[in-house]
Amino acid sequence: MTTRKALWLLSLVTMGALASAQPKVVSGYENGKPGGTLTMALSSAPQTLFYYGAIDSAIQTLANQMFDGLIEYNYKTYQIEPALAASWTITGGSKVYTFKLRKGVKWSDGRDLTADDVVFTYTQIVANPEAKGGDAGNFAGVKIEKVDAGTVRFTLPKPAPAFIHYMRLPIMPKHKLLPFSQEGGKKPGEINNAWPTNVDPAEVVGTGPYRLQSYTAGQKVTLVKNPNYWKRDADGNSLPYLDRLEYLIIPDSQAQVAQFLAGNLGQLNITGTDFPTLKQREVQGAPIRVVAFRALFGSPPHLAFNYDDKNPELAALFRQTEFRRAIQSAINRKRIIDDVYNGLAELPGNGVAPVSEWYYDTTRLLGSYDLAAASAALDKLGLKRGPDGVRLLPSGKPLEFTLTYGSNSSTFSAIATILQNDLKAIGVKANLQGILAANLLSTGRGKDWDAIVLGLGDQPDPELRTPIWKPGGDLYYWHQSTQPATPGGPPQFNNFFPWEKEIYDLWEKAASTTNFTQRKALYDRWQAIFAREAMVIMIAKAYAVGAVSTKYGNYLYSLGVIPGYNPVAIMYQK
């Protein structure tokens, strides 16, 4: 073959490859220029570099930059959009999902992404019950098969309208992870040992905008641009713009703010508590921008009472809707929003963020702050005040309980104090008990608590939160006697209240309805019952607050850990 002929052939092949590639075009943002570095913070060192090897916010944040799912969320509307899958169809009575993979997507080591990778990820990792960060529960009975090199089919045992949301889980490279899998002849638990923190960075291969360059133990993770990334901007320039992402490991939030003010961090997610300090600097002319958005994600705090309290008298009281609604009237949401969140919060939804398309306006049902009305309602329940002003239970003992909260969260401690004060004013004695915020949920799922201030995350689709809000669910912790007596068994329906049964039926129905309008109507009804019964008392929904150096353009707030939402790819350095 002559050189000319070879060149001609080569260019033909290249053209062919270009013609078959399907880059995704991201438009509606400024066109940035390539280059630059962005430094951000991680609150803890990654426990592993394998997304499914641990439930760990550090690796979740990093994985968002290094891997992609089949689908992703729109940066502005949170609507589902194609990612590694270019298109999909839902057929067979909403039970068969067929995904056509995007053509021309390459792993960061140059290998092609194929249907084998997708099938491997879901069958060997996600559905592996021993993968610590897997999700076997939601893939039980789901058949996952390769149709051809570019097509994957999921067949569900029954229709699940939110199933599509699970398709944003990061796809992993089969050619690197096979040796850790059952398919590769290992025990199921072995998958957790893939890519430990001392792995050779070249092994960590992904399709995301960045790939791993180095990890300095306990200090820093450096990612560099993946030249093979499959997104383009409106002008056809390849994304991402930034050459490097650096993550400094800074456990203390005050130290993070200091590092940001010193200019060592380019972007930082903060809370309403830090907002005044930073905003003041911005107004004084510091080269930073502090922005607040109404948030879809994030965990709004609620006040829950233990329906199955060890003290039978308290349990009987906590089970009464009238009691919970009376307590709700004593909750000064406006003060909490103003004082604790510095105004950067809004009235909460009931299990759904107010900004979500699923939100049903429950504001009226949340009631208003009225101590006199709260007192009157408690009087009506027969809870007379004792000589010291504390109300008495029927047995003559004072109405007194423990209020558990996260003592290392400035937000939760402030809220708990405000609640305690207002409850005192209506003759209810709450004794504060601070525990580590990280242990709140395990405490709540235990038996040893009376009332608790706890936050559980909002998601784009209520269905994703079934274990929390559906009575008898794993995280329906305030009424544990509804939970199955044996793992995997049916809920204990005999312990349901009528309204809980109604909610249960609504969720059952919604889980097999695929029409959006019908589902919305069902979930609307649930939110109304939730608010009416004050099942748990929602307190406030914080805004998302982020600070960014003015050096960077196209900044969009991101929690960082949500799979399928990664606007860092469009950020650029001015």
Place this chain on the structure above:
Amino acid sequence: MWSFVFRRFLVAVPTLLLISVLIFGVIQLQPGGFLENMLDDPRVSRETVETIRKQYGLDQPVWVQYLDWLGGFVRGDLGYSFLNNRPVSGLVGERLGWTVFLALLTILTTWVVAVPLGIYTALRRHGLGATVANLIGYFGLATPDFLVALLLIFAVLSTGGTNVGGLFSPQYIDAPWSWAKFKDMLAHLWIPLIVIGLDGTASIMRQMRANMLDVLTQDYIRTARSKGLAERVVLWKHAVRNAINPLISIAGLSLPNLISSTIIASIVLNLPTIGPFLYDSLLNKDQYVVMALLMMSAILLMIGNLLADLALAWADPRIRYE
């Protein structure tokens, strides 16, 4: 001397065994555990937790777990971190370098500053310099180290500085060593040195001062002076040498600080040491990491004590190996 060392070693073994039983017991006593924490995530089912429990041998009776661990520890296997899916030794090794460096540097600085200051304040105890040094000493003793850290960070920030934590600027953390990297480290190092060292400096200075004052009133000092010895000889050969003895025992006790002290300051200052790692492991109930670190701390305490006794015997001819 060697028989003394050998005897001390023999005593150390049962002590360490007792300590290990205590630590293991305390870890088992805390409510919940690493696996229970996992259940917080709705994705994790009870069955998953049970299989992982078997995988880690946590379904065995506590005493079997303890003996397994002990067997491994004796053979130099520090166990396995549940949190990191990695052997503990590698994780500790990654963080040990900076920890030892910082600790030794701090101990050295502390001594180099504190002992002369203690002598000085004892000799000129009513002078202006001594009063100022004492004041700083009181401040150092009375202020928690993390507060000093926050104050220093605030001071650096308000003067427009950028070195507010860590040992390096971000771009140097994973860069190869160079003159620029070294200078960058020096620019960061003074804050942790002050924060970690201030408390120790103050207490050693106070101790040295008290010892000196005590010794200076002794008869043998008067005798030495009346013999007509030069003041320099009286001071260094008779006074200081006697006054410094109690400090040598203190030095031995400061060895375990390598691991367990200054956890909070390390977190506030974002230092790449073992302290924050231990803290994380405690919160996450990563039991073998906690065991390994606390046992290392105990062993260092033993070694430190032994070294102090040897040094004491060497420095003070009145002390004999018993």
